[in-house]
Amino acid sequence: MTKLKGFGFKRYHLILLGFVTLASIATARIVQLHIYQHEFLSEQGDARSVRNIPISAHRGTITDRNGEPLAVSTPVVTLWANPKVLINQKSRWSELAKVLGESEKSLAERIEKNAQREFMYLERSMTPERGQAAQDLRIPGIHVREDFRRYYPAGEVTAHLVGITDIDEQGREGLELAYNEWLAGVPGKRQVLKNLRGDVIRDVQVLQNAKPGQSLALSIDLRLQYLAHRELRNALQEFKAKAGSLVIVDVKTGEILALVNHPTYNPNNRSTYSAEAIRNRALVDVFEPGSTVKPFTIAAALGTGRWQPQSTVDVGNGVMKVGRYTIRDVSRGGVLDLTNVLKKSSNVGVSKIALDIGAEPIYTMMQQVGFSTDTGLGFPGESLGYFPAYRRWGSAEIAAMSYGYGFSITAVQLAHAYAILGNNGQSSQLTFLQQEKQGPSIPIIEPDISHTVMEMLRSVVEDEGGGGVRARVPGYHVAGKSGTAKKQAASGGYTKDSYRSLFAGVGPVSEPRIAVAVVIDEPREGGFYGGVVAAPVFSRVMAGSLRLLNVRPDNLAQQVVKQGQVVRGGRS
Template identity: 60%
Template sequence: MIKLEGALYPWRFRLVLVLLALMSGAIAWRIIDLQVVDRDFLKEQGDARSMRHIPIPAHRGLITDRNGEPLAVSTPVITLWANGKELQAARDQWPRLAAALGQEPTTFAQRLEQNAGREFMYLVRGLTPEKGQSILDLKIPGVYSIEEFRRFYPAGEVTAHVVGFTDIDDRGREGMELAFDEWLAGVPGKRQVLKDRRGRLIKDVQVVKNAKAGKALALSIDLRLQYLAHRELRNAMQEFGAKAASLVMIDVKTGEILAMVNQPTYNPNNRRNLQPAAMRNRAMIDVFEPGSTVKPFSIAAALGTGRWKPESTVDTYPGSLQIGRYTIRDVSRGGVLNLTGILMKSSNVGISKIAFDIGAEPIYAVMQQAGLGQDTGLGFPGERVGNLPNYRVWKKAETATLAYGYGLSVTAVQLAHAYAVLANQGQNVPLSMVRLDNKPAPTQVIDREIAHTVLGMLQAVVEEPGGGGARAKVPGYHVGGKSGTARKAAVGSKGYVEHAYRSFFAGVAPIANPRIAVVVMIDEPSNGAYYGGLVSAPVFGKVMAGALRLMNIAPDDLPPAETQTADAKDGKGGRT
């Protein structure tokens, strides 16, 4: 006779029933809780699988010149992307899509095959809204769009080295775009949308967070002067067959950089065939020995010691000076020269003898205070400081070379800044690449009388016969400046490259009340001439003449009113 297990152990059966009842009750309570009491939980879970937040691109800040002319603007573009899985189901549409995108069908198909398992892949970025919409209108499954912004540079190659450019994601990569990236970059917004399980947009729900546009940036650059400098520098580079060239223009009163141009340059709007060498802002990145352009600062140091006066003389005959195994030479045979004559003749022998008398320390101090070989404080990406040597014990050769511009390295910006100090009555004003609303406080680094005296000597270099700067003259204005020619140091080895020179001209105008300092550097002119007075001085003269006119600066070298009246009566001054 067989007995049931439940009859032998009735309590076990009852226990199982109780457990089943408790489990059923728990499930029932959870269902009631989710559907009635805590309804938001399921709603949130459902939204998490259908609600999405997509970014709203932020408008990057406008970059302008000092007068409000646009240098970098953001324009809306369309970026097309695809769901690789969805596109697999529309293979017959691939040739049509490739043709619309302007891509080779076979290569395009291979790319889609490689990304078949991905839910996101870029098809093309930066299309115009019209072009992007025309492709979307094809209604090809799996093809979607994103609104973005692309940077456009109206001045193109003229301001490329200053403004720089952004990458495809609208992040600064060069120039002021990089230096002020956080300032210019906006804060993306956020939009809530409803999408189905395939990622297709069903409903645009709401804007959760508005995009915040980037801040505008007004540079110190004057686009009119930039175009002028660009044209003249390009013409000179072509005329003399030069390898490269740079020009820097500074407002001596405020320290604002009004123009900064380099050759060769590039078009930031089309960088497909961009050569890396063309991207360098040589005015800030390339360092060089400035040669005779620093002799005015050696003269200022001599005057500052009190041991030398403007009328003091030096015998430079026979135009050479032996220092150990080194020989210092002048271009001319020289003679007895005062301090102005030393600058006019650009006498290495004369300036060396002065340096031996006063020592290298005063010369070093003046050059350092004028900003040579020092940090400019501009914060420009990649800017180099150069080198102003300071020895514990100065040997005669080191003292002499410092005095006439060898053995130290500077940038074109530093050299222009140093001349701005001389022009500004010996006051050092910090440089700025951004337009200033208030004039910064200057620091007196060179005695006012000494600076005034040296400016008079620089005026003689340009205006007196035999000064070497005649090609830098500007009609109607008194101009002061100094040319320089320096041999190029060999890269990776000691010594200098044969027949390779840099030609300089640095100057200021108008002498009566200096407003502008300009430095021109032309690298390796090869068509015959290479002296700074022949190659760089004409560029300086043309750019300075145009700048003084554009800035409406009053002439300081006009004939007296009586002469003008007499000429008018004689018919010489009347209009034709």
């Protein structure tokens, strides 16, 4: 009996000792956790409940020179979900599907496919109203993030120039891409407290404010852009042409006032987005410029001193053999002075002049006016064109170069070259950005030579029988030159019936303000000569632009051609 009592007493003390030991261990662990591991545990707890979430930054606005918006960012909502949580809310999928505007079956497939993940997009770029409707459902696992979406008020009219962004508001085409770093804002961060399901239950603090992007004021005049867009589109429809480009340049400042292409696309509706439609042909497509370069061959000849404005050249019957090639004129001319070489657009006449002065003056002139050289615009994907080294030119190459074959340029380069003629032979740097003051210019052509050539080109437009009579502008003296270039065939050589119709010119002659270049690709009906297809577009765009810019008329005494009267000439 005494032994049993002793055993019980020992067991009691053993149990008591065990409790004391456990209590001591627990106390020691609590002390360890709260004193020695407090910082670690706090960080681990925060990692499971405190989150840093981004604050979207507002992308900078793009405007035209008058402050009209061309690209703006509007508030939108991104709806996302935690599929691991949402998978357990099947009874409410139908409500969510209704807000999203998709079938319950489609939504279910998406959720089940991502059931093992913790993140999936439900819909991006929702309107704030629809995002709020989704939030109001209070379905566990559904989350909302504020974002921005790019919107282009002018739509297809400025699409090729302004470009587009992707869904994350990063530039992907055009000036949106070229100036992405300038336009893009810097996202901010805010600290929030979330529950175990990932729902935000409290905003803690803003760690970094979002920095909005900087705005960009373009040189484009939206009024001129709409005008050019409309007239180019109408011409393509009239002549059933494949494509076209039109560029307007301020001759003094080098600012590009309008740049349009067709076909085009609506940047607000990506279903119209295609490689063919998105190409900025005015800067990317290269072509042989044909007779539009003849004024620069004449300028090169005048610069050598071997030729004077009154100098003459005998073009005979309009046919000339150079090596194994035959050069032909559209019309016979006999003996022509330099003005009539341009008015008649004589290939034979300009070839004889070029062969007399040699390759170097022509090469130098073409390079200096910017043909096949870098424009300095920095536009993504811009082409330079092609110009061969003159030391490899034979007689046939010299002749061909003189009337616009054997090298390639862009529509912007063509407009810039004519802007140099209109600016007393001075070259101003081309730019897409609005200039507060006129920048420095580089002398390219002697002023008296540029004036002489401008007067020749005025005769091309205003004198009867000239190749540019359809380019006349009521109330203004304008100068310009048409061109018609056969297109190269894919297999080599030239096609038989595919042409580019061109016209480039400057107005008004008394005090030049703008240069305009028109390129129409493959007109199929109603003619193909530049003087027939492209010159009327130049006329309407030049007339509208000068009036919109409040440029004073310099030819009020001009007899305006009555509507419907047939105007002869204008073939080249």
